[in-house]
Amino acid sequence: MSLLELDGVKVHFPVKKGLLFDRTVGHVYAVDGVSLSVEAGQTYGLVGESGCGKTTLGRAVLRLNDITEGGVVFDGTDLAKLPSEEMRAFRRRLQMVFQDPLGSLNPRQNIESILAEGMAAHGIGKDAAERRKKIEDILAKVGLPSNAMSRYPHEFSGGQRQRIGIARALVLEPDVIICDEPVSALDVSVQAQVINLLEELQESLGLTYLVIAHDLAVVRHISDVIGVMYLGGLVEEAPSDALYAGPRHPYTKALMSAVPVPDPEVEDRRERILLHGDLPSPANPPAGCRFHTRCPWVQETKCATERPPLLDTGDGHKVACHFTAEIEAGTVKQTLATGIEAVIGTETVAAEAVETAEAEAPAEKPAEDEAPAEEPAKAEAPAEEPATVPAQADADATEQTEDSPKA
Amino acid sequence: MSLLSVEELSVTFTARGRKDATAVDGVSFEVDQGQVVGLVGESGCGKSVTSLALMGLLPRKGVRVGGRAEFDGQNLLTMNERKLRDLRGSQLAMIFQDPLSSLNPVVPIGIQVTEILQRHRGLKGEKARKEAASLLDRVGIPDPDRRLKEYPHQLSGGMRQRALIAMAVACAPRLLIADEPTTALDVTIQAQILELLKELVDQEGTALLMITHDLGVVAGLCDEVNVLYAGRAVESAGRRELFAHPTHPYAHGLLGSIPRLDAPRGEPLHPIRGSINDKIAWADGCAFAPRCDHYTMECLTGTPELTEPRTAGHQVRCVNPVLPKAEVPA
Ligand SMILES: Nc1ncnc2c1ncn2[C@@H]1O[C@H](COP(=O)(O)OP(=O)(O)OP(=O)(O)O)[C@@H](O)[C@H]1O
Ligand SMILES: Nc1ncnc2c1ncn2[C@@H]1O[C@H](COP(=O)(O)OP(=O)(O)OP(=O)(O)O)[C@@H](O)[C@H]1O
Ligand code: SF4
Numbered sequence A: 001m002s003l004l005e006l007d008g009v010k011v012h013f014p015v016k017k018g019l020l021f022d023r024t025v026g027h028v029y030a031v032d033g034v035s036l037s038v039e040a041g042q043t044y045g046l047v048g049e050s051g052c053g054k055t056t057l058g059r060a061v062l063r064l065n066d067i068t069e070g071g072v073v074f075d076g077t078d079l080a081k082l083p084s085e086e087m088r089a090f091r092r093r094l095q096m097v098f099q100d101p102l103g104s105l106n107p108r109q110n111i112e113s114i115l116a117e118g119m120a121a122h123g124i125g126k127d128a129a130e131r132r133k134k135i136e137d138i139l140a141k142v143g144l145p146s147n148a149m150s151r152y153p154h155e156f157s158g159g160q161r162q163r164i165g166i167a168r169a170l171v172l173e174p175d176v177i178i179c180d181e182p183v184s185a186l187d188v189s190v191q192a193q194v195i196n197l198l199e200e201l202q203e204s205l206g207l208t209y210l211v212i213a214h215d216l217a218v219v220r221h222i223s224d225v226i227g228v229m230y231l232g233g234l235v236e237e238a239p240s241d242a243l244y245a246g247p248r249h250p251y252t253k254a255l256m257s258a259v260p261v262p263d264p265e266v267e268d269r270r271e272r273i274l275l276h277g278d279l280p281s282p283a284n285p286p287a288g289c290r291f292h293t294r295c296p297w298v299q300e301t302k303c304a305t306e307r308p309p310l311l312d313t314g315d316g317h318k319v320a321c322h323f324t325a326e327i328e329a330g331t332v333k334q335t336l337a338t339g340i341e342a343v344i345g346t347e348t349v350a351a352e353a354v355e356t357a358e359a360e361a362p363a364e365k366p367a368e369d370e371a372p373a374e375e376p377a378k379a380e381a382p383a384e385e386p387a388t389v390p391a392q393a394d395a396d397a398t399e400q401t402e403d404s405p406k407a
Numbered sequence B: 001m002s003l004l005s006v007e008e009l010s011v012t013f014t015a016r017g018r019k020d021a022t023a024v025d026g027v028s029f030e031v032d033q034g035q036v037v038g039l040v041g042e043s044g045c046g047k048s049v050t051s052l053a054l055m056g057l058l059p060r061k062g063v064r065v066g067g068r069a070e071f072d073g074q075n076l077l078t079m080n081e082r083k084l085r086d087l088r089g090s091q092l093a094m095i096f097q098d099p100l101s102s103l104n105p106v107v108p109i110g111i112q113v114t115e116i117l118q119r120h121r122g123l124k125g126e127k128a129r130k131e132a133a134s135l136l137d138r139v140g141i142p143d144p145d146r147r148l149k150e151y152p153h154q155l156s157g158g159m160r161q162r163a164l165i166a167m168a169v170a171c172a173p174r175l176l177i178a179d180e181p182t183t184a185l186d187v188t189i190q191a192q193i194l195e196l197l198k199e200l201v202d203q204e205g206t207a208l209l210m211i212t213h214d215l216g217v218v219a220g221l222c223d224e225v226n227v228l229y230a231g232r233a234v235e236s237a238g239r240r241e242l243f244a245h246p247t248h249p250y251a252h253g254l255l256g257s258i259p260r261l262d263a264p265r266g267e268p269l270h271p272i273r274g275s276i277n278d279k280i281a282w283a284d285g286c287a288f289a290p291r292c293d294h295y296t297m298e299c300l301t302g303t304p305e306l307t308e309p310r311t312a313g314h315q316v317r318c319v320n321p322v323l324p325k326a327e328v329p330a
C-alpha cells in the first residue's frame, strides 16, 4: 500500500454573486477527480500550467481546502472524512513548503520563534532548550548559519528564506512534504541549491515528497513519477524517464515540446507542437475531453462528448485519451493546423483550421479554440459588479503582477 | 554600421539621501537589422534599466545616464524628447514583461491600437479599425473584431501579450525591444509568442533586442548573446559558441546549475554558491568574486577587462576564464 493515496478527489469552489445575498451562480472545478498514489520515500511530481489545480490539490491533501468528493488516504487513514481534532495529529506528519517564502514567514518573528512555534504546538521537545538544540541541528542541515536563529526573515536572501521554509517543515519531523513551486520564486543560480538540498534531505531522512511545479525540467529532475494535470484532471502519469522518452497524451507532447532547452543544438532540431488558444476557464470546462478545444489530434467522435478515463497503457504509463493507441500508431493524424501558420493566423490557414474544427465539432459545442474560455469573461464589463471569484485570466494577472519584480 | 550600437551605457540612480546606485555599468552591444540579440541575466542585473534607458523612459530626475546609444546614427541618449517620442512607436517599439501594466485598463483594446495607427500612420476611422483588426488577426487573436471592443482585463494573459505585440508592430518598427515578453506566461503560450517574434524578424527584418533570464529561450532565439552580471556584460558571444563554450565562471556555472528537460533524472546540478547579493563593486574588482570558484587575488585589482581568450568575437570579462585544461586537437 502506498503512503499517500488520492482517490477521485474533487475540489469545487462555489462562485458567489450578489450584493445582499450570496447566490451561488456556479462552481470553479479546480480539481475534478484526481486519483494518484505516492510511494514512501519517493517523489511524485505534479506539473501543469497556471490554474490547472495543482495548488488546490496540494492544499486539499492537508485539508486546507474542503474536499468536495473523494478520499485522501494517508498511512491507512482517510483524511477527507476525519473530524478536525483527529486531523491535528496528522497535520504534523504532512507538511507544506510554499512558493513565496517571504509571504509565508511572519516578518516580526525571528527564525527561532518561527520554528519553535510549530514544535510547541505539536508537542515536540520537552522545553525551550531541547527545541533550540533541535532547531540548531535542522538549520545546519538546511545549510543556514546558526546565528540565523536570532535574525528576521527580511534579513535573508530568497534562497535562504526557502531554506527557512524547509526547516520549518522539517522540525516537525514529517513523513510527507508537499512542496508547492519550491524554486519558482528563486533566481536561476539559486534554484539548484534548493533542488539539491531537497534531494539530500530526502536521502538522509527518508522523506516522501509531493512536488508541485509548472517547470517541467525541475519536476523531471527530482521526481520518480510525474503526473501531468490539465484543467483539474490528470491527463498522463508515468515514471519520470518514461514520460520524457515517450509522452503519449497530446497535451503532454505539446507541453514537452514547448519547454525551451538551454542548448542551441537541441533547440534547432526540435519540432514544436504549437497549441491554439488559451486554457479554458475551470469555471466552465469543456465537455468531454477537457483538452479537446486545443488538441491537435481532436477527433469527430468521442472527444467532445466523453471524458476519457486515465488508463494504464502498459509499464505503469497511464494516459487519459480516447485515441492513445491510434495516435501512437500514426493512424490518427493531427487535425488542426499547427506550426507557424496557426499562430500567426495567416488568413487562409487560420480560416481553414477553424472551418475544419467547426465541421468536426457537434453543433452545440463549437470547437473554435477560444470559445469556452470566453464565456465567463464576457459577462463582465469593467463597470459591472464582478463575481466574487474572478475569471481565471484575471486571477492570474493579479498574481503575476505581484510576482513580477518591477523596475 | 549596425542599426543600434550601444557603447559603454551606464545608468546611475542618484536619489537624495541615498548612496548612488549604478544599475548599468558600461554595457556595449550592437543589433543589426534582422538580428536577434539577447541580454540575459538574473533579477536585478540591469536588463530592464538598460532597455528603459534606450527607450528614454527612465525618470528624468535622480538618474545619470552615460555612454552612447546610436540608433541609425543618432544618439538616443541625447535626443530631445519630441524627436524621441516620434521615434518611439514608429521606428522603435518595446514590449514589457507585464502586459497589464502597459495597457490602459479603462480603454478598449481597439481604441488603444487605432490611436497608435492614427498618431504614427495617419489612419483614421474605418480604415484604422480595419487595420487594427488585421493586426490582431496577424498575431493570432481569434475574432479580432469582437476583441477590439474588449477591455484589457477581459483578455487572457497570452492574448494581452499578443495585443501588445500587435501594438508594437503596428508601425513596422525597425527595432523591437522585448523585456521578458513571455516570463509571465505558460510555456505553451510562450511557445506561440516566441514563434511570432521569430516570424517578425525573419519576414520583416525587424531587429530584436530580447531581454530574458531564461537561457532556454536564448538558446532557441538569439543570434548574439550578452550575459550580464551586476550591471556589466561578463560574456558576449554568438549563440552556438556561448552554449558550447561558456567561458566566464558565472555563465559556465549558470549553465551547469539549471535542470534540463533532456537530462536524465538525478543528474547532479552544480549550483553557484551564495546569491547575487554577495557582490563587490566593479570598481574594486570582479563583482562575481565572492561566489567564484576561480577567484584569485588578481580578481580584486579593479574591473577585469573584456578579453577574447578563446576565439575572436567571444568576449569574456575575467582574469581566470574557464578554459579546457589543454586543447587536445581532435
Ligand atoms: N479559494 C478559491 N476560491 C475560488 N476559486 C479558487 C480558489 N482557489 C483557487 N481557485 C481557482 O481554482 C483554479 C485552480 O487554482 P490553483 O491555484 O490550484 O492552480 P495552480 O495549478 O496551482 O496554478 P498556478 O500554477 O498558477 O499556481 C483556478 O482557476 C483558481 O482561480
Ligand atoms: N527607479 C529606480 N531607482 C533606483 N534603483 C533602481 C530603479 N530601477 C531599478 N533600480 C535598480 O537597478 C538594478 C537593476 O534593475 P533592473 O530592473 O534593470 O533589473 P532586471 O535585470 O530587469 O531584473 P529583473 O529580472 O528582476 O527584471 C536593481 O538593483 C534595481 O533595484
Ligand atoms: S481524447 Fe481526443 S481531444 Fe482528448 S486528448 Fe485524446 S485525441 Fe485529444
Ligand code: SF4
Residues within 6 Å of the ligand: B248, B249, B250, B286, B287, B288, B289, B290, B292, B293, B294, B295, B296, B299, B304, B317, B318, B319, B320, B321
Ligand atoms: S575575474 Fe576572478 S572572480 Fe571574476 S569571474 Fe573571473 S576568476 Fe572569478
Ligand SMILES: [Mg+2]
Residues within 6 Å of the ligand: A054, A055, A056
Ligand atoms: Mg499554484
Ligand SMILES: [Mg+2]
Residues within 6 Å of the ligand: A405, A407, B047, B048, B049, B179, B180
Ligand atoms: Mg526586468
